[in-house]
Amino acid sequence: MSTATHDATHGHGHGDAHGHDHDHAHDHKPTGAMRWIGSTNHKDIGTMYLWFSFTMFLVGGVMALIIRAELFQPGLQIVKPEFFNSMTTYHGLIMVFGAIMPAFVGFANWLIPMQIGAPDMAFPRMNNLSFWLLPPAAMLLVAAQFAPGGGAGVGWTMYAPLTTQAGPAMDLTIFAVHVLGMSSIMGSINIITTILNMRAPGMTLMKMPLFCWTWLITAYLLVASMPVLAGAVTMTLTDRHFGTNFFNAAGGGDPVLYQHIFWFFGHPEVYIIAIPAFGVISQIIPAFSRKPLFGYASMVYATASIAILSFLVWAHHMYTVGMPVETQLYFMYATTLIAIPTGVKVFNWVATMWKGSLTFETPMLFALGFLFLFSLGGFTGLVLSITPVDVQIHDTYYVVAHFHYVMVAGALFSAFGGIYFWLPKWTGRMYDETLGKWHFWLSLIFFNVTFFVQHFLGLAGMPRRVPDYALQFAEFNAISSVGAFGFGLSQLLFLYIVIKCITSGEKAQDRQWEGADSLEWTHLPSPPPYHSFVTPPALDAKGAHAGH
Amino acid sequence: MADDTQGDNRLAKKTSLFQAVKMVLSAFIGIRKQGQQQELNVTPVQVVITGIICAVLFVFTVITVVRLVLGK
Numbered sequence: 001m002s003t004a005t006h007d008a009t010h011g012h013g014h015g016d017a018h019g020h021d022h023d024h025a026h027d028h029k030p031t032g033a034m035r036w037i038g039s040t041n042h043k044d045i046g047t048m049y050l051w052f053s054f055t056m057f058l059v060g061g062v063m064a065l066i067i068r069a070e071l072f073q074p075g076l077q078i079v080k081p082e083f084f085n086s087m088t089t090y091h092g093l094i095m096v097f098g099a100i101m102p103a104f105v106g107f108a109n110w111l112i113p114m115q116i117g118a119p120d121m122a123f124p125r126m127n128n129l130s131f132w133l134l135p136p137a138a139m140l141l142v143a144a145q146f147a148p149g150g151g152a153g154v155g156w157t158m159y160a161p162l163t164t165q166a167g168p169a170m171d172l173t174i175f176a177v178h179v180l181g182m183s184s185i186m187g188s189i190n191i192i193t194t195i196l197n198m199r200a201p202g203m204t205l206m207k208m209p210l211f212c213w214t215w216l217i218t219a220y221l222l223v224a225s226m227p228v229l230a231g232a233v234t235m236t237l238t239d240r241h242f243g244t245n246f247f248n249a250a251g252g253g254d255p256v257l258y259q260h261i262f263w264f265f266g267h268p269e270v271y272i273i274a275i276p277a278f279g280v281i282s283q284i285i286p287a288f289s290r291k292p293l294f295g296y297a298s299m300v301y302a303t304a305s306i307a308i309l310s311f312l313v314w315a316h317h318m319y320t321v322g323m324p325v326e327t328q329l330y331f332m333y334a335t336t337l338i339a340i341p342t343g344v345k346v347f348n349w350v351a352t353m354w355k356g357s358l359t360f361e362t363p364m365l366f367a368l369g370f371l372f373l374f375s376l377g378g379f380t381g382l383v384l385s386i387t388p389v390d391v392q393i394h395d396t397y398y399v400v401a402h403f404h405y406v407m408v409a410g411a412l413f414s415a416f417g418g419i420y421f422w423l424p425k426w427t428g429r430m431y432d433e434t435l436g437k438w439h440f441w442l443s444l445i446f447f448n449v450t451f452f453v454q455h456f457l458g459l460a461g462m463p464r465r466v467p468d469y470a471l472q473f474a475e476f477n478a479i480s481s482v483g484a485f486g487f488g489l490s491q492l493l494f495l496y497i498v499i500k501c502i503t504s505g506e507k508a509q510d511r512q513w514e515g516a517d518s519l520e521w522t523h524l525p526s527p528p529p530y531h532s533f534v535t536p537p538a539l540d541a542k543g544a545h546a547g548h
Numbered sequence: 549m550a551d552d553t554q555g556d557n558r559l560a561k562k563t564s565l566f567q568a569v570k571m572v573l574s575a576f577i578g579i580r581k582q583g584q585q586q587e588l589n590v591t592p593v594q595v596v597i598t599g600i601i602c603a604v605l606f607v608f609t610v611i612t613v614v615r616l617v618l619g620k
Contacts, residue, residue, distance in 0.1 A: 301571065304595070308603045329617060333614065334610050340577055
C-alpha cells in the first residue's frame with residue numbers, strides 16, 4: 001500500500017512538474033492585463049489580493065506617518081486638526097479592511113485549494129468579483145479625502161452623531177464599507193463551499209492543515225458579522241438622508257444603539273483578523289520545530305469556541321457610555337473568561353516547540369515575534385477588560401498601544417511570517433535570508449519603540465485622536481514618532497526583498513522547509529503549476545495529515 | 549464524503565451526550581487530556597449544537613454570578 005501510494009505520489013509530482021515545464025504552451029490563459037482582470041485562477045487572484053493589501057498597507061502607513069509627524073511635537077505644525085481626524089479615521093479603515101483582511105484572503109486563495117487537494121475555489125467567477133470589488137472601495141476611501149469639507153473625521157468606528165453630521169465624504173465611506181462587506185461575504189461563501197465540498201478523497205476535516213480550519217471558522221464569523229456592520233452603516237445613511245432617527249436622540253433614537261450594533265460586529269472582527277493569523281502561525285511553528293502541532297484537535301475546537309464566544313463580549317468596548325453596573329459586570333466577567341482559551345493556544349504553540357529541533361529562519365522569527373508581542377497585547381487587553389481600570393484609560397493611548405500589539409505585532413507579523421514561509425512555494429524562488437532577518441529585527445525593534453511608549457502615554461492620560469497634547473507627553477511622543485518612521489521605512493526593505501526574490505532569487509526546492517508537511521509542499525513543485533490538482537492527489541492515511 | 553458521513557454516523561451512536569458536552573467544555577477552556585482522542589468520534593453537527601447550547605448556558609451562568617455578586 002505504502003509503495004503504491006509512494007509511486008502514485010511520485011508520479012503525480014512528476015506529472016505536475018512536467019506540466020509546469022509546458023505551462024505556457026498548454027494553458028490558454030489570457031496574457032497581459034486581461035489575465036488579471038478576467039482571472040478565475042485562485043493563484044492569480046491570491047496574488048492580486050496580496051499585492052492589493054500591500055499597496056493599501058503603504059497608503060494606510062503614509063496616513064499613520066502623517067499622524068506621527070504631527071504628534072512629533074506638541075502644538076499644531078504640519079496638518080490641520082480636521083485633516084488629522086480624517087487621517088486617524090482612514091488609517092484605521094484602510095488598515096483593517098484594505099490591508100489586513102485582504103492579505104489573509106490572499107493567503108486563503110493561494111493555499112486552501114492546494115492544502116485540501118482541490119483544483120481551484122468553488123466559485124471562480126465570484127472569486128474574481130470578490131477581488132475586483134476591492135479597488136473601487138479603496139478608491140472611494142481615498143476619494144473621500146477630496147470631498148467637500150475633506151475626509152470624514154469620525155474615527156474608524158464611525159460613531160453617531162459624528163457620522164450623521166459629517167460632510168459628503170461620509171457617504172463615500174459608507175458606500176466603501178458596503179462594497180468591502182460584499183466582497184468579504186462573497187469571499188467567505190467561496191471559502192466555506194470550497195472547504196466543505198472540494199476536499200480530495202481521504203482529506204477529512206480533521207486531517208486538514210490548521211490554516212484551513214481557521215479560515216473555515218473565520219468565514220462563518222464574516223458571514224455572521226459583516227451584515228451587522230452593513231446594517232449599522234445603512235442606518236447611518238438613512239439617518240443622514242432619508243429622515244430616519246435611529247441614532248438621533250432629538251428624533252427619539254439613541255446614539256448608543258449605534259455603538260452596540262457596531263461592536264456586535266466589531267468584536268468578532270478582531271477575531272476575523274486574529275484567527276487566520278493563528279492559522280498561519282500554526283503552520284509555521286510546527287514546520288520549524290520539526291514536530292506536529294501540539295493538541296491539533298483541541299486547537300480546532302478552541303478556535304471554534306473563541307469564535308462563538310466572540311459574539312458575547314462586545315460591550316467591553318463601551319464601558320464608559322453609561323451602562324447599568326449589572327451589564328458592566330457581565331461583560332467584564334465574560335471578557336476575562338474568554339481570555340483563557342486564547343491563552344491556552346499560546347501554551348499550545350510553546351508546547352509545540354518544546355523539545356523540538358528548532359531553527360530560526362525568517363518565518364519562524366516572525367512567528368516568535370508574534371507569540372511574544374501578541375501575548376503582550378493580550379495582557380493589556382485583560383487590563384482593559386477590568387471595568388474600573390478601563391473607565392480610567394478608555395480612549396487613551398493605552399488602548400491605541402493595546403490594539404496595535406494585537407493588530408500589527410499579531411496579525412501583520414503573522415502575515416509577514418506567512419509570506420516568507422510560502423514565498424518559495426509561490427514564486428519557486430528563495431528570498432534573501434539575511435535581508436529577511438534584517439526586516440524582522442528592524443520591524444520588531446521599531447514596532448516596540450513606536451508602541452511600547454504609548455502605554456506610558458495612555459496611563460499618564462493622553463487621549464487618542466487628538467492632533468495636539470499637553471507638554472508632559474512630549475518625550476514619549478517624540479520617541480514614538482521616530483519609531484513609526486523607522487517601522488515605515490523597514491517595510492520598504494520588505495518590498496525590496498519580495499521583488500528581489502521574484503526577479504533574481506535562488507531556485508527554491510519543492511519542499512523548501514523539510515518540516516512542512518501540508519499538500520502544497522509534499523505534492524506540488526515550486527512554483528506550483530497554473531492549474532494544480534486537476535485530478536485529486538492520491539493520499540495515504542498519513543500523507544494528508546498536517547496535525548498528527 | 550458520503551462514505552465518511554455514514555462512518556461518522558455509526559461512530560456517533562457510540563458517543564454519548566456527556567462526551568460531546570465534555571469535549572465542548574474542554575474546548576472552551578482550550579485544554580484536553582494527553583492522548584484524548586474520543587473527540588474524533590463526534591460529528592461536527594453535534595459539536596456545533598452542543599457548542600451553541602453551552603454558549604447560552606455560559607451567558608446565563610455569568611448573569612447568575614453577576615446577580616449573586618450584586619445581591620439581587
